[in-house]
Amino acid sequence: MARPIWSGAISFGLVSIPCKVVSAIGSEHAVKFHQMHRTDQGRVRYRKVCELDGQELAQDEIVRGYTAPDGRVAVIRDQELEDLPLPTAHTVEVSGFIPVQDVALVRWGKPYYLTPDKSGVKPYVLMREALRRSGKAAVAKVAMRGREQLVLVRVHEDVLVMQQIHWPDEVNSPTRIAPSDRVTVTDAELDAADALIDALGPVDLDAMEDEYQRAVDQLVTARLEGEQPPEGEPEREAAPAMDLMAALRASVADATRQREEGTAPKGAGGKKSTATKTAKTTTEASPKKTTATKSTAAKKTATSRGGGRRAS
Numbered sequence: 001m002a003r004p005i006w007s008g009a010i011s012f013g014l015v016s017i018p019c020k021v022v023s024a025i026g027s028e029h030a031v032k033f034h035q036m037h038r039t040d041q042g043r044v045r046y047r048k049v050c051e052l053d054g055q056e057l058a059q060d061e062i063v064r065g066y067t068a069p070d071g072r073v074a075v076i077r078d079q080e081l082e083d084l085p086l087p088t089a090h091t092v093e094v095s096g097f098i099p100v101q102d103v104a105l106v107r108w109g110k111p112y113y114l115t116p117d118k119s120g121v122k123p124y125v126l127m128r129e130a131l132r133r134s135g136k137a138a139v140a141k142v143a144m145r146g147r148e149q150l151v152l153v154r155v156h157e158d159v160l161v162m163q164q165i166h167w168p169d170e171v172n173s174p175t176r177i178a179p180s181d182r183v184t185v186t187d188a189e190l191d192a193a194d195a196l197i198d199a200l201g202p203v204d205l206d207a208m209e210d211e212y213q214r215a216v217d218q219l220v221t222a223r224l225e226g227e228q229p230p231e232g233e234p235e236r237e238a239a240p241a242m243d244l245m246a247a248l249r250a251s252v253a254d255a256t257r258q259r260e261e262g263t264a265p266k267g268a269g270g271k272k273s274t275a276t277k278t279a280k281t282t283t284e285a286s287p288k289k290t291t292a293t294k295s296t297a298a299k300k301t302a303t304s305r306g307g308g309r310r311a312s
Helices: 078-082 118-134 187-200 211-225 244-261 273-281 292-305
Strands: 008-013 015-022 065-068 073-076 093-101 109-118 136-144 145-157 159-165
Touching: 008 118, 008 136, 015 118, 073 078, 093 145, 109 118, 118 136, 118 145, 118 159, 136 159, 187 244
Parallel strands: 008 093
Antiparallel strands: 008 015, 015 109, 065 073, 093 136, 109 159, 136 145, 145 159
16 A cells, blocks of 8 residues: 555544555556666756755755745744644544535646544444535545645545545636637537537546657657667648538548547547438538537637547
8 A cells, every 4th residue: 555645544524534645646657767867877866955055955954934024034944844733734634525526627636545543444434424425525635745735535446535635716717818709609619519519439448558658668668778769649730720510521521430440549438320420410500609618628629629539
């Protein structure tokens, strides 16, 4: 099991559940590169040096400090931070409960598993089953990794997950980047976008593969073995300008062809006959105007799949 990064208890009304927090995410896809000297491959190191006297410092010589606008400096010891009078320092303090779907996805952060101590198994299971039956998540706060975090405690399979969520003022408003509300699309264009969605079909997330990681692994292996790296696919030329409906129809045709030939991206699944039939119906739809709300979603879908490009 992963090493615990926090120990304390969930405060659930008058119920206390002793538990530990472990990361829910293992090693992420990446090859760890080092910076090296080009001529002799010597490792490039980063050293912590005092800017006043040029002395290289050991970790036990370094403290936290805050510099005020007027130049005054406040030095803070780690123990002082640990001793702050916060009820959430060693407790996941539950404030209430809400449906999980009420939390916008843009606010979701890193997940952690909550694992109970031996004395906390019974109340842990009780809370898990109560949340499962209610379909809700507990909203709580916890002080961890140098700051107080807002979290959801929710059920995932047979464990409780502590899902970090961003504070309201941490999320940027999308108002200034949203497309103009004066843009409209036709029913025919929306029908074509629906046909493209149907043609591309569903995706099995568990079957998706990291092609970039595989390519990097092949490149590194070739270098280690003194072989020529595999050649990549030639860069695609920019697609010629075409109107939205033409791009959608071409995309539907391309996606349908890939399904029939069995060349669809890994993890993708879907329908054949329905997509083809819907695409044909699309060409006969009447160009009736729709609202701006629909236009944003349709235009994004059409643009990202446009030009007959293969989905990836």
